[in-house]
Amino acid sequence: MAGGHVKAIMFDFDLTLADSSNGIVECTRYALRAMGITEAERERIHSVIGLTLQGMFQTLTGNGETERADEFARLFVERADEVMVSSTQIYREVPDLFEQLRGQGINVAIVSSKFRYRIESILDAARLRPLVDLIVGGEDVQRRKPHPDALVLALTHLRVPAASAMYVGDHPVDAEAARAAGVSFVGVLTGTMSAEHWSARGERCVKAHVGELAQLVRGSERAGVSVADGHRP
Structure with missing residues (x-):
């Protein structure tokens, strides 16, 4: 990720942003x-x-x-x-995280195999829809994760190069899709993957919850470290 600058963070939905x-x-x-x-x-x-x-x-x-x-x-x-x-319950750290990312000038997108209309309804109920720049759902692509098509579509709409984007997810298929799309990946611990599981796969992950993403990005950029090449636990 050239210069460590993140222009877009794309999130999986189920068990990444919400307990469904x-x-x-x-x-x-x-x-x-x-x-x-x-x-x-x-x-x-x-x-x-x-x-x-x-x-x-x-x-x-x-x-x-x-x-x-x-x-x-x-x-x-x-x-x-x-x-x-x-x-479905949005994780409590998510609203503040989205606010922080947008405050840093980072595009927020949701890229999921879940139907887009369903995600939109859940976000509307939680009053979070205005904080999300783009949603790509399962009905928007023919090939779903681990294929990279949904991530590539999101990058195209956001007009952000893969080298300046990150994908965040809870499942190995999320990491595989990110790798295929050429974007960096960070795992969360709210699915079935532990920090040890992510580390064994050579993937970065948060220490506790998804809300850490804003600080992680700020820390990487201050240090001039590419998020793609940062320390893995």
Whole structure:
């Protein structure tokens, strides 16, 4: 990242900016029940948050049939339209983080496999929509993470080069997408990945919570250190 200057920070949504786990567990179990499939344990569902809905189904069931995965996705969305917004809680550090980043002149974007309209509704409910410059959702690209397409689309809209951008996420697919897009990556600890897990993958991560990002960026730029090459825990 030339000169260590960050122009845009892009965030995953589920388990990165918000705890949507209760809604996702409810929608997953609803879809599986409707399909006559034994319900998955909460821990197993939690471990696949961040994958596409079809990917969640295939991982949870071991069933690779495209039609069944699409049926699961349809049923999941059907239930999500009823419960997801009300059951999602934005992490308490997020509003101040967004304010700080925008105060530093940094673009704030959300890039997620979650539907854009759903993210917009959750942000509207939390009165955070004005603090987000761009949202790229699952309906905006054909290939989802770990493919880089959504990140590349966001960079194009923001008119920011990959070398001046960062992606923040909770799941290994987020790190893989960032690498494929040529942007730096920082992991959070609100998913299933611990600091040790991120370190073992050679990835940077926050020490405690996502709110640390503003200070991390300021510290890197004051030191003239590229965020992409900074210290890894």
